[in-house]
Amino acid sequence: MGKTTAQKIFDAHRIDTLEGGTSVLRLDAVFCHEITTPIAINDLAARGKDRVFDPDRIKAVIDHVTPAKDSKTAEQGRIMREWARRHKIKDFFDIGRNGVCHALFPEKGFVRPGYTVIMGDSHTCTHGAFCAFAAGIGTTDLEVGILKGICTFKEPKTIKVTVKGKLPGGVYAKDVILTIIRQLTVNGATDKVIEFTGPAVDAMSMESRMTLCNMAIEAGGTTGICYPDMTTVEYLWPFIKDGFKDKKAALEAYSQWKADPDAVYEKTIELDASGMEPVVTFGYKPDQVKTVKEMEGTMVDQVYLGSCTNGRIEDLRIAASVVKGHKIADAVRAVVSPATPLIFDMALKEGLIQIFMDAGFCVTNPTCGACLGMSNGVLANGEVCASTTNRNFNGRMGKGGMVHLMSPASAAATAIKGTITNSSLYKGRK
Amino acid sequence: MTYSGNIWLFGDDVDTDVIISGKYLRDDDNSVWAEHVFEVLDPDFSKKINKGDIILAGSNFGCGSSREQAAIAIKGAGIAAVVAKSFGRIFFRNAINIGLPVFTGRDIELESLETGDEAMVDAVNGRLHIKGRDYQLEKIPPFMADIISAGGLLNYYMQNESRKKG
Numbered sequence: 013m014g015k016t017t018a019q020k021i022f023d024a025h026r027i028d029t030l031e032g033g034t035s036v037l038r039l040d041a042v043f044c045h046e047i048t049t050p051i052a053i054n055d056l057a058a059r060g061k062d063r064v065f066d067p068d069r070i071k072a073v074i075d076h077v078t079p080a081k082d083s084k085t086a087e088q089g090r091i092m093r094e095w096a097r098r099h100k101i102k103d104f105f106d107i108g109r110n111g112v113c114h115a116l117f118p119e120k121g122f123v124r125p126g127y128t129v130i131m132g133d134s135h136t137c138t139h140g141a142f143c144a145f146a147a148g149i150g151t152t153d154l155e156v157g158i159l160k161g162i163c164t165f166k167e168p169k170t171i172k173v174t175v176k177g178k179l180p181g182g183v184y185a186k187d188v189i190l191t192i193i194r195q196l197t198v199n200g201a202t203d204k205v206i207e208f209t210g211p212a213v214d215a216m217s218m219e220s221r222m223t224l225c226n227m228a229i230e231a232g233g234t235t236g237i238c239y240p241d242m243t244t245v246e247y248l249w250p251f252i253k254d255g256f257k258d259k260k261a262a263l264e265a266y267s268q269w270k271a272d273p274d275a276v277y278e279k280t281i282e283l284d285a286s287g288m289e290p291v292v293t294f295g296y297k298p299d300q301v302k303t304v305k306e307m308e309g310t311m312v313d314q315v316y317l318g319s320c321t322n323g324r325i326e327d328l329r330i331a332a333s334v335v336k337g338h339k340i341a342d343a344v345r346a347v348v349s350p351a352t353p354l355i356f357d358m359a360l361k362e363g364l365i366q367i368f369m370d371a372g373f374c375v376t377n378p379t380c381g382a383c384l385g386m387s388n389g390v391l392a393n394g395e396v397c398a399s400t401t402n403r404n405f406n407g408r409m410g411k412g413g414m415v416h417l418m419s420p421a422s423a424a425a426t427a428i429k430g431t432i433t434n435s436s437l438y439k440g441r442k
Numbered sequence: 443m444t445y446s447g448n449i450w451l452f453g454d455d456v457d458t459d460v461i462i463s464g465k466y467l468r469d470d471d472n473s474v475w476a477e478h479v480f481e482v483l484d485p486d487f488s489k490k491i492n493k494g495d496i497i498l499a500g501s502n503f504g505c506g507s508s509r510e511q512a513a514i515a516i517k518g519a520g521i522a523a524v525v526a527k528s529f530g531r532i533f534f535r536n537a538i539n540i541g542l543p544v545f546t547g548r549d550i551e552l553e554s555l556e557t558g559d560e561a562m563v564d565a566v567n568g569r570l571h572i573k574g575r576d577y578q579l580e581k582i583p584p585f586m587a588d589i590i591s592a593g594g595l596l597n598y599y600m601q602n603e604s605r606k607k608g
Contacts, residue, residue, distance in 0.1 A: 032583045047467050048508065059600060077468070084468035134508040134532060148532055150510035152539035152595050198455050199502040203531045232505060234531060297455055384464035384507075390587070405459040405506060407482040 014272025016209045017237045018205040021145040021269065025128045027162065035165050040127040040144075042157040044072040045113050048132030050091040052155040064099045065161035071122050072096050073105040073113050076380040076386045085387075092203040111352030111378035114138040114226065114320035118218070119352055121251030125240040130154065130163050135320050135402065140235040141221035142244060143269045145205070147234050168234050169278035170197070170205045170271075175212035177286035182438025184219035184330070186322060186400065186419035188212065188283075189227040190291045195281065195300035202232030204278060207271055212285035218247040219326040226321045227402050232300035233429040240266035289370060290438050292398075293417040296406040304422050307432045308370045313395040315346040315427035316409075317373075317420055319383045322400035323351030325358050327420040332364040334435045335422035340372040341430025346390045371427070398426040412424040443590070444567040445523040445543065447494040449572070450559045451528075454500035458507040458533065462515040463483035476510045476518030496561050498572075500526065500552055504533025510540060517542040523563050525550070525570055527577065538586050541594040545570070545582040 013024070028036040042065075049072065054356060056062050057237035060101075064070055072092060080086035088108075096104035099142040107114060114135055125143035129136060141315060149163060157163050173192055196206075206228045213221065221243075225236030238244075245252075245262045254263040289302040317323070317331050328350060339345045348368050350356040356378060359365050365375055382389030383401040390396055391413030400423050406413040425435035443593040453561075460482050462475050469475065480487035497516065503526035504512060518526065523543040527550060537544040545563060547570050554573065561572040565587065568579040583592070590599035 031585060048510070051470060051510070055596065059596065082468070083472075087470075088468065124595040132508055132510075136508075148511070150508050150532055150536035150539060152510060153535065155596060156599075199528065202502060202505075202528065229506075232530060234504065256597060294458075329594070384459070384467075386464050386467070390465075401508065402578060403457075405457045407463055408459050411463065411482060 013276060014274035016205070016228045016271045016275045016277065017207060017239070017269055017424050018145055018168055018170055021126055021128060021178050022167050024109055024126065024406060030164065034166050036162055036164050037128050037365060039130060039157055039161050039163055040155070041122060041129045042070050042161070043117055043129060043131035044154070045076060045138065046074045046088040046092045047076045048151050048154060049090045049400060051093055052132070052151045052158060053095045056155055061159055064101065065377055067099050067101045067163065069151060070101050070158065071103045071117055072101055073110050074107065074115055075110055075113050075116070076384070078377070078379050079107055079112055081387045085258065095304050098245055109353060111355070112320045112323055112380055114222070115324055115351035117144065118222065119354055121150050123247060124248065125244065126269040130157050134229045137233060137235040138226040138229060138320055139224050140228065140237045141218060141227040143237060143240045143266065145235055146425065148229060164312045166203065167405060168203055170207055171348060172207045172209065172277045172280040174210035174280065174389045175208065175285050176210050176282060176284045177212055177284045179212055180217065180438070180440050181286060182435055182440070183288050183290055184419040185216055185223040187288055187291050188285065189224050189285065189416065190293065190298070190301045191288055193227060193231045193299050196231040196299070198231060198299045200231050201228065204233055205237055206231065206233045207237045209239060211381060214241060217326055219324040222324070223321055227298065230402060239270045253419060289440060290419060290422050290434055292422060292432060293404045296404055298402070298404060298417065304418065304432060304434045306308050307416070309433040310416065311396060312396040312416070312426055312430065312432065314389060314391065315340070315344060315423050316382050316389055316397055316399040316401065317347065317423055318349030319380065319401040321352065321402040322420050323349055327400065328355065328359050329362070330437070331420040331424035332367040334421055334437060335371045335428065336367050338371055338428045340427045344404045344427055344430045346373040346427040347376060347382065347387065348373045349381065350378055350383065352378050382409055398432060445496060445563040445565070447496045447561065448492065449496050449498040449555065449557060449559050449561045450491070451552065452497060452499035452503065454586065455496055455502045455505055455566045456499055457505050457510040458509050461504065461512040462509065467511060469508060472514055472518045472537065475515035479515040488519045491519045494522045494562065495520060497521055497524040498550070498552070498555065498561065499524065501528040503529050505530035508532045510536040513537040513540050513542050525563060536590055540598070541590050541593040543590050547577045550577050582608055
């Protein structure tokens, strides 16, 4: 009987099995940020266990509120900084080099096919785009990971989502994943892995695949998975080129992690990309999804472009192509936050930042900030935000606020019009 | 082990941001999280909780963020146990890891219940007694029960370690 990707990764990393079938997995990487890690650091110290299992396998960043906005966030940064120095964690990204973790760490080449990764952050599932088992966990599991380099998981069942066909112009990975979540519901993949496959996924860039996997958790999924292919190898090549004689050899090695054709799935669903439209959320749950057309005319106060879902260079290029030559609506304020310094730098050199500024956007440094209502664009009571982020929970971006999740193209078009609208890139039904 | 108390009734998909808002993640003080638990729903929610109360919820309780602060806030506010039709994976793990008793009862009929009803959770036999009804709860494996009674995974680990040394 064939195996799913998750089964293969579990088999390669399992060091023990506990009663009830829980697997103890060896971790290839433990990622850390300043919201969930300082509590772990302080607790480990209080227990006399201020150690790390392997400083080279721990990657740390200050990203949620940066630069610090007040004494409390400054303290969180200080704890991270001192801990990283104390334990000689060389891959620690402080102000000036820091970016949103799930954009920064892939960019640095820290994730490889077949890896096991944990982080005290639910959107760790993003890294499954590289065919890794990457799961969000809480602070206690993070402590164990930091100390021992292990984590326990029940071997999850897998849902296979096949996206056939070709995406129409103006329809993006964000629309695909929202469409999938609408079908699966917010609880449809709880405790399960989602493998994304099919021609539409094969055609996606790594950035788009990360957008797809990023929101696996919004259906409850432990991680999303995309199979490795030449797109994966090309993205990773600068980091892996010494390990393989050529790209073909790398692909051959990585292909071992691809699910077997006769793997057993909990469920398989098929969608046709060619019939998809730009979509947007309308309530407090990410499975409450309508077409942009249906939501057209909804007034917004703020547009937010950024985050671990859609703050990458591809997203900024798409949004800038919509914004170019236009001004944002008078009643709207728009914020763009390139997700990493490299993305910011590319956006500067490509002239995208100028396009956003000319249109009236506020350009911020890379940070998670507004997505979870911490800084750089928190909503007031009753305000509405068109956002490229991943969560529309009640109060997420500020108490009493309403968040409509959408693609960068739709968000950019909405900024110009002042109400939810399709972008000019979408030529389909309007 | 049994837990008896009045219930707080919740529907499906109660997310972590509703349990504890992101803005309190700057804090490192358990009492702050407890004080602001479910604030989005009612600013005085934590004041209305009596020690020993039980949360009874629909499916997917605690979905969303990995913030362990959500489980800590609920425990700190005095909630003795959370019973739900199902849980978000990370929340369930976090609850066990910090010693908050959580129970899954897929057949519970929430429609007939209201906040304030008296409930009794029998952890050993995996039963929920409420309004004359008796529901099956999924049994927690012994090692998880031990983790909960130790007050969380790390306390459990430290206890075992000192026992080995002793």
